Amino acid sequence: MAVAFLATVLASVVVVPPVVAEPPQPAKGRGDKCVMPTDWMRRNHMKGLIHHRREAVHEGIRTPTFDLNGCIDCHQVKGDDGKPVKISSPKHFCRTCHDYAGVRLDCFECHASRPEQKTETTTGQLERSPHHHTGLPGHGGEGDVAALNRYLEGAGK
Amino acid sequence: MSMKFEFPETCSEGAACGCAESDARPVAVAPAPTDVEHATVNVDPVEVGRRWFLKASAAFTTTILAPGVTLMAFGEADSAHAKPADQPVSAKQRWGLLIDAGKCEQGCKACVTACNEENGIATPKNLATDAQWIRTLQVKNPENGSTFQMPFMCQHCSEPPCVDVCPTGASFRRADGIVLVDRHICIGCRYCMMACPYKARSFVHEPLHDQKPEVPRGKGCVESCTMCVHRVDEGGTPACVEACAKTGNAAMIFGDLHDPNSEIAKRIATYRTTRVRADLGTDPGVFYQNI
Numbered sequence: 001m002a003v004a005f006l007a008t009v010l011a012s013v014v015v016v017p018p019v020v021a022e023p024p025q026p027a028k029g030r031g032d033k034c035v036m037p038t039d040w041m042r043r044n045h046m047k048g049l050i051h052h053r054r055e056a057v058h059e060g061i062r063t064p065t066f067d068l069n070g071c072i073d074c075h076q077v078k079g080d081d082g083k084p085v086k087i088s089s090p091k092h093f094c095r096t097c098h099d100y101a102g103v104r105l106d107c108f109e110c111h112a113s114r115p116e117q118k119t120e121t122t123t124g125q126l127e128r129s130p131h132h133h134t135g136l137p138g139h140g141g142e143g144d145v146a147a148l149n150r151y152l153e154g155a156g157k
Numbered sequence: 158m159s160m161k162f163e164f165p166e167t168c169s170e171g172a173a174c175g176c177a178e179s180d181a182r183p184v185a186v187a188p189a190p191t192d193v194e195h196a197t198v199n200v201d202p203v204e205v206g207r208r209w210f211l212k213a214s215a216a217f218t219t220t221i222l223a224p225g226v227t228l229m230a231f232g233e234a235d236s237a238h239a240k241p242a243d244q245p246v247s248a249k250q251r252w253g254l255l256i257d258a259g260k261c262e263q264g265c266k267a268c269v270t271a272c273n274e275e276n277g278i279a280t281p282k283n284l285a286t287d288a289q290w291i292r293t294l295q296v297k298n299p300e301n302g303s304t305f306q307m308p309f310m311c312q313h314c315s316e317p318p319c320v321d322v323c324p325t326g327a328s329f330r331r332a333d334g335i336v337l338v339d340r341h342i343c344i345g346c347r348y349c350m351m352a353c354p355y356k357a358r359s360f361v362h363e364p365l366h367d368q369k370p371e372v373p374r375g376k377g378c379v380e381s382c383t384m385c386v387h388r389v390d391e392g393g394t395p396a397c398v399e400a401c402a403k404t405g406n407a408a409m410i411f412g413d414l415h416d417p418n419s420e421i422a423k424r425i426a427t428y429r430t431t432r433v434r435a436d437l438g439t440d441p442g443v444f445y446q447n448i
């Protein structure tokens with residue numbers, strides 16, 4: 001009897017499928033390819049971002065490759081209202097993986113989590129400067145990657 | 158960087174007069190603004206020697222030294238300053254502002270509105286605590302009641318007390334003179350707010366939403382005027398300067414103080430300019446005329 005009971009328990013343990021979340025399916029970006037190969041980005045995007053952040057804030061180096069605004073622009077995900085979702089939505093590109101991996105993300109407490117929404121404003125006559133960043137990758141990428149590699153070597157990584 | 162607070166010494170009028178060479182650092186005529194918008198800045202005559210006095214005495218004459226001269230619209234001489242995006246900023250430049258209070262129209266707030274719009278700052282409801290990167294000051298001479306308005310923001314000091322006191326390195330002066338807070342590093346201790354003699358900094362007390370992509374801002378950090386660094390790095394002009402030019406008042410110009418051919422450097426070399434509380438030795442990058 002006891003053996004039979006144990007067998008039942010074991011059987012039930014075996015037959016209940018383990019609860020494993022589906023691997024995340026982050027939305028594809030716009031354009032042909034990312035600024036770096038996908039495998040590299042999966043592992044190293046944070047290094048690119050943190051390197052760029054130092055250079056951009058302290059030295060005014062504003063190359064587009066690892067510009068967070070570029071990521072946000074290319075990887076925007078439209079919500080039900082047709083507008084790109086904010087980080088508050090689980091559909092947000094960054095959240096799809098970060099939720100899955102359980103890695104807390106605080107970039108968007110300060111940074112915009114979606115491209116700027118064009119609104120009618122009373123002071124809308126202010127023009128952007130002609131070189132205003134478009135957010136699209138593909139310019140100066142080689143230099144960025146070389147600089148990042150130098151940084152990673154310097155950091156012993 | 159060490160603290161350097163020097164007060165002007167009384168000029169001895171002799172050959173050894175130290176102030177004869179010090180035109181680049183004129184005496185202060187106005188104490189630092191003491192309160193938020195619409196603050197009244199009391200201007201006390203500074204106890205100074207003759208040469209110092211000559212500089213200070215221009216404070217309340219309304220004579221515009223060169224009435225025929227109009228401050229040029231923004232950027233013409235300097236609009237080609239964009240550096241290649243992959244190059245760091247350098248100390249060859251020092252960005253600065255020249256503001257002619259004589260042209261600042263009483264009641265106009267175009268610069269303030271433009272700054273708020275550009276940087277995603279909500280119109281302050283509580284003037285004591287809400288972020289203000291630029292404000293208009295009403296300056297009053299208590300002796301004769303004369304008043305004028307002038308825009309006021311971070312003075313982008315080259316000896317910035319905010320940087321001196323910052324315990325984390327978050328407050329820093331870029332090589333080209335723009336003083337910024339690296340919000341990634343700032344711990345929100347607000348020492349810099351206490352140290353700034355110009356009350357130029359604000360603390361963000363509450364969570365923010367829908368920030369501008371070019372201007373990340375957030376709760377728990379101190380911030381101040383960035384001289385629209387995101388525009389400057391692309392060859393642009395600060396939003397306040399652009400907006401002021403659009404009103405037709407053209408009271409502000411922006412440019413490179415180190416380039417002798419820039420409009421701003423030429424004007425500073427030609428006309429009498431004042432820096433607010435220059436006696437503190439902060440070496441501000443913002444120059445005023447007719448204050």
Ligand code: SF4
Nearest residue numbers: 311312314317319353
């Ligand atoms: S005005 Fe204040 S905040 Fe700006 S650089 Fe000077 S000390 Fe720092």
Ligand code: SF4
Nearest residue numbers: 323343344346347349
């Ligand atoms: S509030 Fe931030 S920037 Fe200011 S002194 Fe403290 S750490 Fe530095």
